[in-house]
Amino acid sequence: MEPYKSQIGQPVSRLEGHLKVTGTARYAGDYSVPGLLYGYVINSTITKGKIISFDTSRAKALPGVLEVFTHENRPSLAWFDLQYADMDAPPGSPFRPLQDADILYNGQPIGLVVAETFELARYAATLMDIEYEEEAFDTDLRSQQHLARSPKIGMATMLKPLPPKPKGNFEKAFNASPNQVSAEFFHGTEHHNPLELFATTTVYEGKGKLTIYDKTQGTINSQMYVANIFGLKFKNVRVISPYVGGAFGSALRPQYQLFLSVMAALKLERSVLVTLDRHQMFTFGHRPPTVQRTRFSADNNGIITALNHLAIGETSRFEDYTEVVVNWSHMLYPAANTLMQYKLVELDVYSPLDMRAPGGVTGMHAIESTIDELAHKSKIDPLQLRLTNYTEIDVSLNRPYSSKELRECYLQGAEKFGWDKRNPEPRSMRRGNKLVGYGMATGIWEANQLPAKAEAILTGDGKLKINSAVTDIGTGTLTVMTQIAADELGLPVEDVEFAYGDSKKPFAPIQGGSFTVSTVGSAVKAVGAAMRKKLFSIAKKMKGGVFDGADLKDVSFEGGRVFITNDRSRSVSFQEIIAANDNKPVKLSKFSVPSILKLKKYSRAAHSAVFVEVEVDEELGVINVTRAVTAVAAGKIINPKTARSQILGGMIWGISKALREETIQDDGLGKYMNQNLSEYHIPVHADIHELDVIFVDEKDTVVNELGTKGVGEIGIVGMPPAITNAIFNATGKRINQLPIHFDMLL
């Protein structure tokens, strides 16, 4: 028999690949249900005020229109804020669709048309006669900065710690330092814009029972939300979501199409599909606009002496959405004097929402641009400045890292990129009529683990099934979990089925924050280990006494057999074990919880070093990222193929953030002006050139049982500053507002 080849570390192709390339993977809006009705949402056209009258009669008169739901005729619903809170709810009072006549933001859902066809519902939605009483509003962060205040504290603060306490005397140290840099940054609003439109198909099963196909990053999160608001029993609400057409944080909270679809289905006792259109995809959470100010200083040897980072972020009037923006610089750079500040301004907008590397990608752009300027002013190579200030411990909390191979990232990335060929003098490198610039930056993202449960079933054919409620938003969860489970029992991937995306399955938290592999993967590993133990205990009792005198530590599991590690002739097959178990499948589940006591002694983070080359057309200012290398240290990489894709995706998001995407706001109207994919720019194929990914070896025995740190966000964080630093090297211009348009360089 061939020795078992560990599946962890193998570049296994996505197991659902076949379904995705043949169009058979079904997303939330792809379920054909008999008698399905179509809902179309009506949105507010004012920013703040009240609905005075809402006449739906012209729509209701159309044959085929079943109902128009508004705040006036909606069913009565749950009363308490807590019943509307979801797993990602910030402190405050969650938005309640169709609650009353109040308008809190532009584009707020105020009604739902339900009709026999999509076309009819869409048409009927244009026939509303609505009168509003408008009130004055503010949506402009920059003009309202004087109102900035400290954020409220709540459950969310646990995963999003407030800034660390000040150290030393910042002002004194900064003023005494020979090399000082001050900078101000502005980032505008961004919308996640996954390519799949938000959709919910609520299948009305009768007797208060619902099967819901929802676009979500957490099946149990949506289940909880629906059951709490509509007063249904948990077991009567089943949320299914195996295929999610991108999310990037947008589906961490249940969105209003879920609420409206369920409300209509319960009231009409029919199945209802509500799909948002692309315009409506800009009417719920977004990455908040943020103002940042940095002041960093160094001595003449390039030792950083003082760090001050202030961020002012936008939030809504009803919730305090926060991000970790200012905590990162001191995690990377030791300085005796620090001052970190984070504040919020309430505006008349919807609550912001976590979007890929929330806070991190915002803060690191400011931090790493300021570091680059500090290197330039100190006449030190930017990579050297970072190596000079390299720290093995997290100085901000004075505790060691569970692992940190950032130095290797710097070295391997620089080598692969050819950093030594950089001329530090801006505008010194050229290629034809293009200025060429090299820039680099550091990336960091936290490595968290949450509790999760998994169930394992070993059946008579010797195959293993693992159950979890977790989703797979395109990150590769199905494939990676299958690999982890396969390794625990020494099975080939083909003999393992990972069943997921269903709230009926064991608990998994929302999928985000780069913590899914560490969270659900740990539960899968734990249940696999429990299964080994159970199988061995059954085998030990089997007739023939194959394992007499042996302990679990003496046996191995490979190719569907248990055997004495030193004597392969003493073995029993999984099938024989199940037969000995009265032919009953062995079924067990395991809850995995992070070892808080052990973990709190360490800081845990993934790191990256990013190197970018840009070309800038000297006359036209057109910017092209011609090549980029990202070296990542993220602990154990379960699947280098899907992990590489995650990093590539993050890098492209970084290019997008630096050079393309922005939601343009008209503060006179209080609304977003480019709510479509032709004016909300993201990179197209022609914008993307050579991208390279290096995974640096990193062994971590602390972070979790698997040694994984997650790769969903680390790919984006270092990219925008590496690009802007390269643009500085190319042009001598430092633009601190993203995205950088070519006209800013002219």
Added chain:
Amino acid sequence: MLTELTEPTTLKASQPVNLVVNGTPLQLNLLPWVSLLDALRDYSGLTGTKKGCDHGQCGACTVICDGKRVLSCLSLAVSKDGSEITTIEGIAPEGDLHPLQKAFIEHDAFQCGYCTPGQICSAIGMMKEGKAKTRAEVKELMSGNLCRCGANTNIIDAIMEVQNQSVHE
């Protein structure tokens, strides 16, 4: 948010629409305001074709119509009466995969998979057009198909592999 439309006089007047979809004749009875995309998804049960914007801005709805790649969300079904349509479900015989489908899996040319049917149909149409020879040209002529996950380099790698194979055959 939507602009009010004048009452369509044809609201009740369905019309017969004959399509050959993936080799199978389909007789549909549709109102003129039904897009080809919705005709496939809502009226024919072919949900492999995706709706990402409904405005011709993302390419997720790309199908092959009479040999050419078209955006099915910008085509009214009635205007395609008599046309032969190939969707993602029909680009390879059942149980088999088109070389592009295989290359997409091998190169990990998707993450969420939502833009994938459009990317593949568009790439088939593009190769048939025969205009793109180099990688730069392929990138340019595939730029109507957005990918939000950032699988761009893997998508182009997959297409280049198949394009090079067919050139050498």
